[in-house]
Amino acid sequence: MMKQLIVGDALQELTTTRRVLERLPDERMSWKPHVKSMALGGLATHLINLLNWQVAIFIYPELDLSTVPVRREPLASREDILNEFDANIVKLEKLLAECDEKMLGEEWTLRNGDHIILRQPRAIALRTFGLSHMVHHRAQLGVYLRLLDVPVPGLYGPSADEGKQMN
Numbered sequence: 001m002m003k004q005l006i007v008g009d010a011l012q013e014l015t016t017t018r019r020v021l022e023r024l025p026d027e028r029m030s031w032k033p034h035v036k037s038m039a040l041g042g043l044a045t046h047l048i049n050l051l052n053w054q055v056a057i058f059i060y061p062e063l064d065l066s067t068v069p070v071r072r073e074p075l076a077s078r079e080d081i082l083n084e085f086d087a088n089i090v091k092l093e094k095l096l097a098e099c100d101e102k103m104l105g106e107e108w109t110l111r112n113g114d115h116i117i118l119r120q121p122r123a124i125a126l127r128t129f130g131l132s133h134m135v136h137h138r139a140q141l142g143v144y145l146r147l148l149d150v151p152v153p154g155l156y157g158p159s160a161d162e163g164k165q166m167n
Contacts, residue, residue: 002104007020007096008125010054013131016087017138019153021085023145024078028060033147040144041074044081047137051088054130057122063108065117 021044029041038046049072056063075081104123111117118129138155145152151161 002101003099006104006126010092010096010126010131011134014051014092016155017134018082018085018089018120019136019139019155020145021047021078021081023150023153025079025148025150026077029074029076030147031144031148033144039074040141040148041081043137043141043144045072045074046140047141048075048081048084048088050130050134050137051085051092053093054134055088055091057108057126057130058092058099059104061107064068064111064113066111066113075107078156110138 023041024044029039029044031040032038037043053063062136075084099122104126105121107119108122108125109116110125110129118125120128142152142155152159154162
């Protein structure tokens with residue numbers, strides 16, 4: 001039962017994330033809503049990194065952030081972002097299909113060198129560090145799209161740009 005919940009949740013969130021990424025305007029990838037904000041392309045690339053980390057949750061017993069580059073160069077276009085997203089979705093879907101309840105219950109660790117950030121069962125790490133983290137940044141991306149006057153797709157129901165609104 002746990003696996004069905006995890007797989008269903010992951011596939012739903014990944015599908016809606018792709019719908020947001022499909023709306024990225026290539027000509028605005030360097031745009032920022034504020035000096036402290038990431039650029040549009042950087043934020044979208046961060047979503048790709050989070051997908052890479054979700055794959056890592058299944059492949060490795062831990063992820064050491066001290067071994068990962070601090071900032072990755074932003075991908076240059078919507079096409080580049082969607083291509084990498086789609087390639088990683090294939091990997092993640094395969095890992096989700098192959099995992100079992102035992103694996104989902106195994107401990108997974110996120111660390112930065114000697115500092116343990118979290119140690120949780122893989123299923124919980126996927127939900128919090130992977131999916132919830134992705135949803136958070138996907139919502140930021142939705143605000144960017146709104147500020148750029150790009151129609152925002154509905155995620156859990158129709159958006160203001162898709163006709164009837166939910167009351």
